[in-house]
Amino acid sequence: MHFLMMMTGLSLAWLVRLRWADAPGLWAERWQRSLIVFLFSPLLLVITAIAILWMGPAGQMVLRWEGWLSYGLAIGFLIISSVLGLKLTWEGFCTLQTIRQNPVIDVNGSAARLLNLSTPYSARVGFWSPELVVSQGLIDTLDADHLEAVLVHEQAHATYHDTFWFFWLGWIRRATLWLPQTEALWQELLMLRELRADRIAAQQVDPLVLAESLLMVVSAPLVQADMQPEICAAFSWAISRDRLMERIDVLLAPEASNALNWWSFSWLLLACLPLVIIPFHAG
Numbered sequence: 001m002h003f004l005m006m007m008t009g010l011s012l013a014w015l016v017r018l019r020w021a022d023a024p025g026l027w028a029e030r031w032q033r034s035l036i037v038f039l040f041s042p043l044l045l046v047i048t049a050i051a052i053l054w055m056g057p058a059g060q061m062v063l064r065w066e067g068w069l070s071y072g073l074a075i076g077f078l079i080i081s082s083v084l085g086l087k088l089t090w091e092g093f094c095t096l097q098t099i100r101q102n103p104v105i106d107v108n109g110s111a112a113r114l115l116n117l118s119t120p121y122s123a124r125v126g127f128w129s130p131e132l133v134v135s136q137g138l139i140d141t142l143d144a145d146h147l148e149a150v151l152v153h154e155q156a157h158a159t160y161h162d163t164f165w166f167f168w169l170g171w172i173r174r175a176t177l178w179l180p181q182t183e184a185l186w187q188e189l190l191m192l193r194e195l196r197a198d199r200i201a202a203q204q205v206d207p208l209v210l211a212e213s214l215l216m217v218v219s220a221p222l223v224q225a226d227m228q229p230e231i232c233a234a235f236s237w238a239i240s241r242d243r244l245m246e247r248i249d250v251l252l253a254p255e256a257s258n259a260l261n262w263w264s265f266s267w268l269l270l271a272c273l274p275l276v277i278i279p280f281h282a283g
Contacts (some may be wrong), residue, residue, distance in 0.1 A: 006070050009048035009274060013041035017180040022188055026255055027199070029191050032264050038169070038185040039260055044271040046081070049074035051274040081175040088171055092127065092231040099125050099133055106191045108133055108148055110155075122150050123234035130163040130233070141216060149201060149210040150217070150235050156200035157233040162193050170230025190229060191246070194237055207251045214247060229276040 020037040023030075041141075052074040102113040110132055115121065117135040120142065126131035132154055142150065157163065166189075173186045201210055217236040 005274065005277065006048060006052065006073060009044050013044050014180060017182070017185075020181055020185065022184065026219060027195055028070055028260050029194060030096045030188070031196075032186055032261060034188045036265060036267055038182075038189060039172070040268060040271055041179055044170045045077065045176070047272050048189045048274045049077050050222060051071070051277060053078070055277075061169050075214050080100065080180075081171075085171045088167070088228075088230060091228060092167065095231060096131070098125055099131055102133075107132075107139070108144070108151055110151055121219070121234070122154055124154050124157045124163055125232045125240060127167060128161055128164045130158060130231070133160075138217065142213060145206075145209050146213040146216065149205040152204050153197050153201040153210065153235050154233070156197035157193075158199070160196065160232045162197070163231050166190075166193065166233070167230050170228070173230075190237060191243055193233065194247060195250055197253075198247055199254070200256065202251055206252070211248045211251045214244070220242065237250065265266055 016037060022033075023033070025033075026235040052070050054167075056071065099113055102115055104111055105114045106112075112132040112134045113125075115135040116135060116141075119135060120138040121133075121135040122138050123133045125133050138150070139147070169186075169189060178181050180234055198210065214235070
């Protein structure tokens with residue numbers, strides 16, 4: 001029974017991912033759709049593993065070794081996921097400590113860590129309260145208006161604590177890279193994160209200036225390769241030409257504003273169904 005339960009959960013998790021497709025739509029619709037699909041499969045697998053651990057290896061099994069096999073697989077999955085989370089946390093703190101070795105300067109009234117790089121680059125790096133990081137190249141390349149547009153974009157990341165929430169999403173990504181479309185969903189969520197920051201910034205500065213700033217710092221992904229996307233939200237996030245044009249198009253032709261439908265996230269409760277089986281388990 002336990003092994004069948006595990007295979008059912010794995011099959012459903014796999015099927016949900018296979019049915020996802022990157023479809024056009026308003027920001028809120030895409031965010032809800034992508035986030036739900038990204039979270040559902042890992043949550044289902046974790047809940048299934050916890051349910052199996054709760055029930056233990058004993059019970060009515062078709063094969064004698066079935067209980068211990070499913071029990072061992074559940075423990076292994078949870079341990080590996082925990083180790084990956086600890087590894088990501090350690091890497092994040094190491095990155096943050098490295099960033100904090102750079103001097104603090106005042107940039108248009110904002111405290112920022114200065115990187116001694118000639119490439120234009122800016123980012124928020126950290127967890128709940130991320131550090132603002134700018135390069136000397138950014139300061140030398142952009143004038144006051146374009147620099148202000150970049151800073152407002154980065155402040156939007158800090159306002160929504162994007163680095164904190166994407167740290168947890170990044171943990172899920174690392175633990176479930178073997179699931180279908182994990183990387184595609186991750187890239188979509190990164191893109192939607194940048195679109196939200198662009199939209200917020202465009203309410204405070206000229207969208208055309210912000211679009212020009214983006215084009216002026218497109219070389220920055222060469223720097224970002226050394227940064228973890230889980231704890232780093234960079235203005236010049238490494239994107240394909242199509243993604244870059246999408247950001248610019250949204251800035252120059254803003255979409256209609258629409259609110260998140262929080263009830264849609266109730267679909268995630270279906271991932272908790274394995275817990276319903278626990279009271280009916282016969283040890």
